[in-house]
Amino acid sequence: MKKILTILALIATLFAADNSDFNEIDQEDIPKVLSIIKDGTKDNLPIMLDDYTTLFDIVTLQNVIEYRNRIDSNNEHLKKLLKENKPALIQTTFENNRNYLCSDSEIRYLLKKGAIFTYIFFDLNNKELFKFSVHASDCP
Numbered sequence: 001m002k003k004i005l006t007i008l009a010l011i012a013t014l015f016a017a018d019n020s021d022f023n024e025i026d027q028e029d030i031p032k033v034l035s036i037i038k039d040g041t042k043d044n045l046p047i048m049l050d051d052y053t054t055l056f057d058i059v060t061l062q063n064v065i066e067y068r069n070r071i072d073s074n075n076e077h078l079k080k081l082l083k084e085n086k087p088a089l090i091q092t093t094f095e096n097n098r099n100y101l102c103s104d105s106e107i108r109y110l111l112k113k114g115a116i117f118t119y120i121f122f123d124l125n126n127k128e129l130f131k132f133s134v135h136a137s138d139c140p
Contacts, residue, residue, distance in 0.1 A: 030110060034063065034115060038058050038065060045058065051072075052078055055069050063114045063115055065116070066118040069120065070121075089130075090132065098138050108136075117133065117134045118133040
C-alpha cells in the first residue's frame, strides 16, 4: 500500500503545481488517475499481502479500480473460516480495507470524486469466493 501512496503523490504532481492543488482533480480525471495507479502497481505483481493473500491482478474500468486477490484456500484455518464463518471474514476484510482507504486523505478525496475501490477474492482454482466495493459513502 505504500507504493499506492507514492503513486498518488506522483499523480498529485502531474495534476497540480503543488500537493495542495490535489483537491482540484475533477471527477472526469478519476479514470485517468486510477489507470495511473493500476499501471504503477501492476508492474510489481504478484504481491504477497499477508500469509494467505496475494494480489495477482489489478484492472480499471471508468471510475472503478479492481484488486484481484488469491487466497490460499488449501490452508486449513482459512478453509474452516470460509466454511463456518464466511460473513465474518468478509466483514473484517471489508472493514480493514475501508479503514485504510478512508484514513488516507488523497484516496478519500478520490472516493469523494467518484472513485470506487473493488476487491475480489479467488481461491487457488480461480473460483470467486467473495467481493466488495468501497465507496465514499462507506467512509465515516
